[in-house]
Amino acid sequence: xxxxxxxxxxxxxxxxxxxxxxxxxxxxxxxxxxxxxxxxxxxxxxxxxxxxxxxxxxxxxxxxxxxxxxxxxxxxxxxxxxxxxxxxxxxxxxxxxxxxxxxxxxxxxxxxxxxxxxxxxxxxxxxxxxxxxxxxxxxxxxxxxxxxxxxxxxxxxxxxxxxxxxxxxxxxxxxxxxxxxxxxxxxxxxxxxxxxxxxxxxxxxxxxxxxxxxxxxxxxxxxxxxxxxxxxxxxxxxxxxxxxxxxxxxxxxxxxxxxxxxxxxxxxxxxxxxxxxxxxxxxxxxxxxxxxxxxxxxxxxxxxxxxxxxxxxxxxxxxxxxxxx
Amino acid sequence: xxxxxxxxxxxxxxxxxxxxxxxxxxxxxxxxxxxxxxxxxxxxxxxxxxxxxxxxxxxxxxxxxxxxxxxxxxxxxxxxxxxxxxxxxxxxxxxxxxxxxxxxxxxxxxxxxxxxxxxxxxxxxxxxxxxxxxxxxxxxxxxxxxxxxxxxxxxxxxxxxxxxxxxxxxxxxxxxxxxxxxxxxxxxxxxxxxxxxxxxxxxxxxxxxxxxxxxxxxxxxxxxxxxxxxxxxxxxxxxxxxxxxxxxxxxxxxxxxxxxxxxxxxxxxxxxxxxxxxxxxxxxxxxxxxxxxxxxxxxxxxxxxxxxxxxxxxxxxxxxxxxxxxxxxxxxxxxxxxxxxxxxxxxxxxxxxxxxxxxxxxxxxxxxxxxxxxxxxxxxxxxxxxxxxxxxxxxxxxxxxxxxxxxxxxxxxxxxxxxxxxxxxxxxxxxxxxxxxxxxxxxxxxxxxxxxxxxxxxxxxxxxxxxxxxxxxxxxxxxxxxxxxxxxxxxxxxxxxxxxxxxxxxxxxxxx
Numbered sequence: 001x002x003x004x005x006x007x008x009x010x011x012x013x014x015x016x017x018x019x020x021x022x023x024x025x026x027x028x029x030x031x032x033x034x035x036x037x038x039x040x041x042x043x044x045x046x047x048x049x050x051x052x053x054x055x056x057x058x059x060x061x062x063x064x065x066x067x068x069x070x071x072x073x074x075x076x077x078x079x080x081x082x083x084x085x086x087x088x089x090x091x092x093x094x095x096x097x098x099x100x101x102x103x104x105x106x107x108x109x110x111x112x113x114x115x116x117x118x119x120x121x122x123x124x125x126x127x128x129x130x131x132x133x134x135x136x137x138x139x140x141x142x143x144x145x146x147x148x149x150x151x152x153x154x155x156x157x158x159x160x161x162x163x164x165x166x167x168x169x170x171x172x173x174x175x176x177x178x179x180x181x182x183x184x185x186x187x188x189x190x191x192x193x194x195x196x197x198x199x200x201x202x203x204x205x206x207x208x209x210x211x212x213x214x215x216x217x218x219x220x221x222x223x224x225x226x227x228x229x230x231x232x233x234x235x236x237x238x239x240x241x242x243x244x245x246x247x248x249x250x251x252x253x254x255x256x257x258x259x260x261x262x263x264x265x266x267x268x269x270x271x272x273x274x275x276x277x278x279x280x281x282x283x284x285x286x287x288x289x290x291x292x293x294x295x296x297x298x299x300x301x302x303x304x305x306x307x308x309x310x311x312x313x314x315x316x317x318x319x320x321x322x323x324x325x
Numbered sequence: 326x327x328x329x330x331x332x333x334x335x336x337x338x339x340x341x342x343x344x345x346x347x348x349x350x351x352x353x354x355x356x357x358x359x360x361x362x363x364x365x366x367x368x369x370x371x372x373x374x375x376x377x378x379x380x381x382x383x384x385x386x387x388x389x390x391x392x393x394x395x396x397x398x399x400x401x402x403x404x405x406x407x408x409x410x411x412x413x414x415x416x417x418x419x420x421x422x423x424x425x426x427x428x429x430x431x432x433x434x435x436x437x438x439x440x441x442x443x444x445x446x447x448x449x450x451x452x453x454x455x456x457x458x459x460x461x462x463x464x465x466x467x468x469x470x471x472x473x474x475x476x477x478x479x480x481x482x483x484x485x486x487x488x489x490x491x492x493x494x495x496x497x498x499x500x501x502x503x504x505x506x507x508x509x510x511x512x513x514x515x516x517x518x519x520x521x522x523x524x525x526x527x528x529x530x531x532x533x534x535x536x537x538x539x540x541x542x543x544x545x546x547x548x549x550x551x552x553x554x555x556x557x558x559x560x561x562x563x564x565x566x567x568x569x570x571x572x573x574x575x576x577x578x579x580x581x582x583x584x585x586x587x588x589x590x591x592x593x594x595x596x597x598x599x600x601x602x603x604x605x606x607x608x609x610x611x612x613x614x615x616x617x618x619x620x621x622x623x624x625x626x627x628x629x630x631x632x633x634x635x636x637x638x639x640x641x642x643x644x645x646x647x648x649x650x651x652x653x654x655x656x657x658x659x660x661x662x663x664x665x666x667x668x669x670x671x672x673x674x675x676x677x678x679x680x681x682x683x684x685x686x687x688x689x690x691x692x693x694x695x696x697x698x699x700x701x702x703x704x705x706x707x708x709x710x711x712x713x714x715x716x717x718x719x720x721x722x723x724x725x726x727x728x729x730x731x732x733x734x735x736x737x738x739x740x741x742x743x744x745x746x747x748x749x750x751x752x753x754x755x756x757x758x759x760x761x762x763x764x765x766x767x768x769x770x771x772x773x774x775x776x777x778x779x780x781x782x783x784x785x786x787x788x789x790x791x792x793x794x795x796x797x798x799x800x801x802x803x804x805x806x807x808x809x810x811x812x813x814x815x816x817x818x819x820x821x822x823x824x825x826x827x828x829x830x831x832x833x834x835x836x837x
């Protein structure tokens with residue numbers, strides 16, 4: 001009798017993935033799909049190659065930061081200094097483009113970011129202070145450095161040899177989008193195919209176990225912060241070259257957008273689990289919401305509100321999944 | 326004595342996680358005021374039954390009744406409200422708080438929410454029942470697992486639980502401590518408390534329990550009175566076939582003149598070790614024999630570069646180590662440690678079997694930093710096969726594996742790339758008989774292939790039977806070197822207790 005009673009209820013269990021699990025694992029993709037469908041129905045101008053490429057192009061700097069930040073977060077860290085590094089890289093690249101050489105400037109941004117990120121990592125591991133505190137403090141320092149470089153003023157950078165990075169196109173596709181896609185693929189390969197990526201997962205999942213397995217956990221952490229800094233630097237260069245203006249306050253608040261995108265994508269803030277594609281999806285979701293609000297011409301106040309609500313829902317969903325286990 | 330109705334009654338309970346059915350058709354009556362054992366191999370479902378009763382899992386099918394009242398939505402909080410407390414295999418305490426704060430967590434003496442002073446007096450009363458001798462002001466983070474377990478038990482007693490579920494309560498206790506726990510259980514029983522006792526230690530069960538339920542593969546095999554059971558009858562039911570409890574044959578011990586892998590001379594550490602001299606040769610199994618707290622794990626940590634050596638010399642492969650030795654350098658020189666706490670220190674639970682198996686030997690499966698996925702999968706499959714890891718999925722979720730299978734995954738990590746010295750700290754703790762035998766075979770395999778093994782276990786029978794040589798330890802010192810082939814558990818214990826007595830006497834004398 002109990003068999004008869006239970007059979008309707010137990011029927012869905014035949015699927016190996018329950019709807020709840022699916023929503024938790026791929027929720028961000030579902031929401032993106034819904035938005036794509038909804039926005040295409042509402043507006044004729046949305047589903048055009050031009051608009052979609054435009055969204056990608058605008059998101060490229062944030063997406064680059066979010067990709068590298070994913071490694072930091074999987075490694076159990078937290079980086080609040082990406083916005084400030086973005087600022088330092090912007091003004092130093094701008095200054096070098098004008099005073100030294102535009103091509104050198106393009107290289108300088110990521111290198112300065114790498115250096116600043118490396119400093120973060122060295123302080124975090126050297127003193128054993130939580131990355132949250134260290135990067136909170138260094139973000140203030142770095143922002144101060146950015147202001148010192150320009151003396152607080154803006155640097156106009158109108159040089160063709162420099163602005164192709166942010167404005168140029170190859171065929172229909174923006175150079176920035178190509179840079180972003182390349183960076184994303186490299187990060188994916190690094191995370192999933194290399195021993196380094198494996199170590200990042202281990203350090204974030206169980207640092208002590210990683211250490212007992214002979215992994216130099218501090219080096220791994222320094223490397224993730226260096227990569228995060230480098231990405232912020234690259235993003236800074238793209239942004240300066242795009243708007244032809246280097247400003248020390250550039251990238252303010254970007255660190256939170258990047259963190260929001262990573263969390264929204266479903267990478268665990270606890271470390272040890274996550275994926276690059278998730279963060280890219282998180283960035284795209286935020287960009288779509290943005291774009292939707294522009295197309296619909298709604299009060300931008302609702303934009304942040306909506307993004308916030310979606311993040312809370314996404315995180316709650318992930319947490320409820322975790323609890324059941 | 327047990328004539329009253331059941332305290333907890335399970336009827337046709339079933340539980341699944343995803344596709345895996347972990348409990349099926351479980352029907353058990355836990356009689357009020359009895360001590361009821363749940364036995365079975367790891368993965369048989371004993372702990373899961375405990376968790377159903379304790380409210381940690383909810384049953385998919387069937388019914389649960391507590392003191393005659395049916396339970397529908399059950400949570401640990403609600404279970405506590407009905408007088409059911411669970412003491413976990415993986416302990417659940419707040420490490421940064423003191424013993425006292427942990428014991429009375431959620432029931433602090435207070436006036437309108439402001440903390441009062443009565444807790445210490447309550448602790449004293451509790452201590453009269455428990456007799457653990459814990460310092461109420463010690464911080465839990467500084468305590469060893471065995472002591473933390475006592476805190477958990479006191480916590481359950483403080484809540485005046487009428488049903489206490491103990492999941493592997495003696496697995497980290499010494500014989501002496503286990504004996505005191507059993508006296509406590511007897512006192513609890515006299516007060517009408519029902520104890521559900523999940524354990525692998527059949528001797529303890531035979532000595533302490535009234536009834537026993539034997540489980541296999543998520544099902545109840547039988548429930549009977551303990552009278553009339555023997556170790557063999559329990560094991561037969563657990564395994565489903567007659568089997569003998571035996572020790573594997575050791576490989577030949579290496580000759581005395583062979584150079585040692587590690588050698589310590591008169592080593593002292595900041596953790597309180599004094600005058601430690603020991604050596605392990607390639608292919609030799611050396612046991613550290615002592616009670617919990619005698620400094621066994623500290624020796625392991627010093628060998629592994631985790632604690633600083635303050636005096637004496639330590640050499641690996643004849644090379645003397647300096648003060649710059651750390652864990653990374655020790656690992657690089659071929660020292661491997663399988664730690665006591667496998668979930669906290671051993672496995673990366675956010676990851677699957679494959680990365681856990683490869684973690685210590687990424688260099689072997691990669692070229693220029695790129696992992697060769699085919700090679701990795703093949704090697705993981707070999708290890709799953711070699712150890713009989715269940716479930717045998719290459720990307721199985723280790724976090725949900727049973728203790729024995731988790732331990733096998735951990736051991737595979739070191740089996741793929743052989744270390745020079747393998748230190749095993751409590752390798753078969755909380756592990757079922759099948760896995761235990763496999764782990765013992767693994768130790769033999771490693772030694773036979775030339776690895777030096779240092780074995781630590783609270784079970785004296787295990788260390789002695791699996792070691793060529795042993796060092797007897799007490800209070801941070803090695804006081805004798807013994808030939809384990811000539812040693813019995815009784816003589817070892819007698820010598821350790823005699824040594825403790827001698828040390829205590831000299832201490833009493835020395836202050837004068």
